[in-house]
Amino acid sequence: MTAILPAEVLEKSATVLEQLKAAGLMVITAESCTGGLVAGALTAHAGSSAVVAGGFVTYSNAMKQAALGVSADMLAQWGAVSAQVAQAMAEGALAHAPDAGIAVSLTGVAGPDGGSEEKPVGLVWFGLQRAGKPPITQKKIFGGDRTEVRAQSVLHALKMIQDSI
Amino acid sequence: MTAILPAEVLEKSATVLEQLKAAGLMVITAESCTGGLVAGALTAHAGSSAVVAGGFVTYSNAMKQAALGVSADMLAQWGAVSAQVAQAMAEGALAHAPDAGIAVSLTGVAGPDGGSEEKPVGLVWFGLQRAGKPPITQKKIFGGDRTEVRAQSVLHALKMIQDSI
Numbered sequence: 001m002t003a004i005l006p007a008e009v010l011e012k013s014a015t016v017l018e019q020l021k022a023a024g025l026m027v028i029t030a031e032s033c034t035g036g037l038v039a040g041a042l043t044a045h046a047g048s049s050a051v052v053a054g055g056f057v058t059y060s061n062a063m064k065q066a067a068l069g070v071s072a073d074m075l076a077q078w079g080a081v082s083a084q085v086a087q088a089m090a091e092g093a094l095a096h097a098p099d100a101g102i103a104v105s106l107t108g109v110a111g112p113d114g115g116s117e118e119k120p121v122g123l124v125w126f127g128l129q130r131a132g133k134p135p136i137t138q139k140k141i142f143g144g145d146r147t148e149v150r151a152q153s154v155l156h157a158l159k160m161i162q163d164s165i
Numbered sequence: 166m167t168a169i170l171p172a173e174v175l176e177k178s179a180t181v182l183e184q185l186k187a188a189g190l191m192v193i194t195a196e197s198c199t200g201g202l203v204a205g206a207l208t209a210h211a212g213s214s215a216v217v218a219g220g221f222v223t224y225s226n227a228m229k230q231a232a233l234g235v236s237a238d239m240l241a242q243w244g245a246v247s248a249q250v251a252q253a254m255a256e257g258a259l260a261h262a263p264d265a266g267i268a269v270s271l272t273g274v275a276g277p278d279g280g281s282e283e284k285p286v287g288l289v290w291f292g293l294q295r296a297g298k299p300p301i302t303q304k305k306i307f308g309g310d311r312t313e314v315r316a317q318s319v320l321h322a323l324k325m326i327q328d329s330i
Contacts, residue, residue, distance in 0.1 A: 003171070003312060004171060004202060004312055005170070006168070006169060026225070028228075033208075034205070034208075035205045035208025035209070035219075036194075036196070036200075036201025036202065036203070036204035036208070036220055036222060037169060037205040038201070039200050039201035039222040039224075040199070040200045040201040040202040040205050043198075043199075043200025043201070043222075043224060044200070044311075046276070046278060046311060047278065048224075049224060049225065052225075053224060053225045053227065053228050054200075054223045054228035055201055055221075055222035055224075056222070056232070057201060057204040057208075057219040057220035057221070057222065059204075059208060059213075059214060059218060059219040060191070060214065060218045060219060060264050062218065062262075062264040063193075063219035063262060063263075063264070066261060066262065067219070067221070067232070067261065096231060096232065097227075097231065097232075098231050099225050099227040111211070113212065146211060147168060147169055147209070150169060154169070
């Protein structure tokens with residue numbers, strides 16, 4: 001096995017790591033549909049421990065509540081794939097990671113099941129929270145199958161970190 | 166991008182998912198050196214939400230303490246890469262995931278830096294905890310570079326879940 005993650009993801013995460021190092025910022029992730037791959041990409045490189053605090057993979061709603069403090073009311077009202085929950089995940093991750101200064105989150109419908117007219121397969125909501133700054137949320141609808149939706153989600157989460165440093 | 170993770174990892178995680186489904190068990194991970202790739206592999210397949218609660222990527226010691234309740238004393242006495250911390254990570258993950266019945270953990274020296282005579286690059290400690298059962302810890306020393314150590318660690322963590330179902 002020569003590589004775990006594709007070159008495009010590794011190149012992007014290497015760039016983000018250098019920017020985090022230059023900014024003196026530690027990052028925490030809160031991932032649903034990507035299941036840990038954003039954190040996995042960020043830790044692929046030597047020296048990542050200097051700027052990666054870790055991450056929360058909150059795949060179930062129970063984990064979104066237990067690990068990140070997302071409220072049951074919010075999940076019931078807006079659904080797990082929503083701007084509100086993405087923002088709450090990023091805020092919760094930052095609040096629960098004592099050494100982190102920036103949090104990125106994402107929650108989406110990777111498919112092939114789980115899509116609806118209102119929330120189709122490929123819909124992903126992203127959140128970004130820096131300590132003491134206003135929250136950012138972004139919505140994307142990616143094409144392709146489950147693997148492609150997850151890969152594009154990882155790349156976009158990395159891009160959001162880049163854009164906010 | 167046709168795949169995010171290598172075929173060998175995806176085949177293994179697909180098998181583990183089927184076994185978890187058959188056993189009616191939800192899994193939670195606690196990862197250090199693999200940075201979320203075990204959870205990433207388990208969530209690569211359609212329908213994984215039925216058996217994957219999520220995971221904790223506790224890359225820093227601060228996160229091992231904050232998210233999993235690993236004690237500062239234990240980290241100071243044994244070091245982050247130890248049987249004691251691997252076991253505490255698995256116990257902590259299970260305790261902090263209300264919907265999970267089995268937890269797998271790992272903490273190791275992926276390299277290229279951070280190795281010592283006592284704890285060389287490639288050393289990885291694994292923990293496994295099922296609700297109401299005795300803890301299991303295992304030690305491996307993998308060859309190869311950072312990517313190979315991480316890939317072998319993912320495969321072994323998946324194997325430990327398989328072996329304990």
